[in-house]
Amino acid sequence: MSLPWRLFGIAVLLLSGLRPSAAQVTVTDDLHRTVTLPAPARRIVSLAPSITESLFAIGAGEQVVGVTAYCTFPPEAARREHVGGMITPSIETIVSLKPDLILISMEGNLREDFLRLVDLHAPVVVTNPRTLDDIAHSLRLLGTLTGHPAEADSLVRRLAARRQRLSVGGTVRMQRVLMFVSLQPLIAVGTGTFLHDLLTGAGATNLAAHTGMTYPPYSREAVTAEDPDVLLILSDALPALDRVTTLFPEWARLTAVREGRVFLVDADLVSRPGPRAVDGLELLVSLIQTGRP
Numbered sequence: 159m160s161l162p163w164r165l166f167g168i169a170v171l172l173l174s175g176l177r178p179s180a181a182q183v184t185v186t187d188d189l190h191r192t193v194t195l196p197a198p199a200r201r202i203v204s205l206a207p208s209i210t211e212s213l214f215a216i217g218a219g220e221q222v223v224g225v226t227a228y229c230t231f232p233p234e235a236a237r238r239e240h241v242g243g244m245i246t247p248s249i250e251t252i253v254s255l256k257p258d259l260i261l262i263s264m265e266g267n268l269r270e271d272f273l274r275l276v277d278l279h280a281p282v283v284v285t286n287p288r289t290l291d292d293i294a295h296s297l298r299l300l301g302t303l304t305g306h307p308a309e310a311d312s313l314v315r316r317l318a319a320r321r322q323r324l325s326v327g328g329t330v331r332m333q334r335v336l337m338f339v340s341l342q343p344l345i346a347v348g349t350g351t352f353l354h355d356l357l358t359g360a361g362a363t364n365l366a367a368h369t370g371m372t373y374p375p376y377s378r379e380a381v382t383a384e385d386p387d388v389l390l391i392l393s394d395a396l397p398a399l400d401r402v403t404t405l406f407p408e409w410a411r412l413t414a415v416r417e418g419r420v421f422l423v424d425a426d427l428v429s430r431p432g433p434r435a436v437d438g439l440e441l442l443v444s445l446i447q448t449g450r451p
Contacts, residue, residue, distance in 0.1 A: 185302055188264065188286035195281060198305030199259035203241060203252050205271075206263035208432035209285060210235050212297055213261075215313055215433040218304035224255045231426065231434070247271055249278075259283065259303060265352070265431070287431040289355040290321060290439070297433065313433060320436045324443055326361035333446050335362035336381060337390040337423075341405060344376040352431045360442035362388070378406050388446050389414040392425040421445050 181197035203224035204210040210229040213222050219234060224241045239255060242248040244266040252260065252275070262272050264286035275282050283303060287296045294314045301310025335357055337347040346366035347353040351373070357364045365384045366374055381389075389402075389412065396402070399422055403410045414420050423445070428438035444450055 183302060183305075185283065185299055187283045187299070188296075189284045191284070193281065193283050195259065195303065197258075199257075199281075199303055201255065201257045201259070202304070203255055203257040203260045204229060205241070205247055205261060206244060206266050206285075207231070207426070208287070208430040209261045209263060209300070211430060211432040211434060212293075212300050213304065216297060216301050216304065216306045216310045218300065218306050221304055223257060224252060245271075249274055253278065253280075257281070261285065261300075288350065288352050290317075290359065290435060292352075293431050293433070293435055294318065296431070317433060317436050321359075321439065324359075324436070324440055326359070326443065326447065332361055332363045333387045334365055334384070335388045335390060335446060336365050336376075336384065336386040337392070338376075338395060339373060339392050339429075340395050341391065341402075344378065344381070345373050346376045348372050348374045352435075353429060356428060356435065356439055356442055357446075359439055360446045362442070362446050378408065381406070382408055382412065385412055386414050387417075387419060388449075389420040390423050390442075390445065391421070392429065393422045394425040396422060398422075417449075419445075419449050421451065 182194060183198055184192060184194045186192055200221050201223045202213065202221050204213060204222060205226055207229045210222065210225050211231055213219060214232050214235060222238055225235055225238045226242065226244050226247065227240050228244060229235045241251045245268050258281060260275055260280050260282045262282060262284050264284055272282065272284065285296045287293045297310045297314050301307040337353060337357060339345050339347060347357065347364065348369050348371045349367040354364055354367065365386055399420060402420060403415065409415055427434055427441060
């Protein structure tokens with residue numbers, strides 16, 4: 159018979175000879191919940207690709223025992239036990255792994271699954287990074303939870319230095335940009351999202367921000383009327399760029415199309431709020447400011 163959730167972490171500590179009180183970890187997650195672990199987590203289930211990438215980046219990869227089917231980076235993450243998809247996790251599989259920490263993202267996971275795990279008295283911590291600054295906070299949070307605070311802090315400082323080098327100066331012309339996460343139906347990147355933060359950091363005026371929505375539906379006529387300087391499409395929304403004007407013939411008149419500034423953007427690189435986000439920022443700076451990948 160497996161140990162109850164609240165006793166499992168204590169049992170691990172006792173077997174290792176550590177005293178729970180000496181190693182106790184307490185954090186406040188992005189739902190403003192106080193979560194206490196008897197010790198830094200040793201058996202972690204990650205339910206979001208961005209979290210998985212972050213754990214491996216701070217040196218906690220060996221502590222990860224379960225991931226989603228979408229956790230494909232770094233390559234060794236794919237060799238961990240799969241617990242289902244982000245919105246279709248197997249609670250039974252998660253429980254069978256006897257984790258002492260389950261990490262959930264507000265952006266991609268369902269509230270119902272969070273509540274089910276909490277009802278099982280599972281040790282759940284929720285992250286919700288929506289900006290590059292939030293990623294730094296999340297990395298430090300994960301560093302504390304996993305016993306890798308120094309590695310997390312070092313990574314945050316390196317990422318901050320890269321961001322500083324990529325900073326778009328005030329003399330650069332702000333490009334009028336539309337970014338789409340879906341073409342059928344048309345859904346743009348709006349405000350209050352991680353992608354919006356990347357766009358503005360790369361020197362873009364996000365034309366969809368005026369909607370006040372995170373991912374607003376768009377009409378093809380609105381795209382024509384707004385006539386963006388740059389048109390960005392996530393790679394999982396379209397297999398090849400030559401299909402854009404096949405789907406929307408009238409877009410051939412767009413400034414972005416006429417000037418060859420329509421780009422497919424690696425969805426994994428720019429939509430996962432983890433340590434590779436600065437790589438995504440660098441790519442967007444190049445596409446938006448120079449018109450080259």
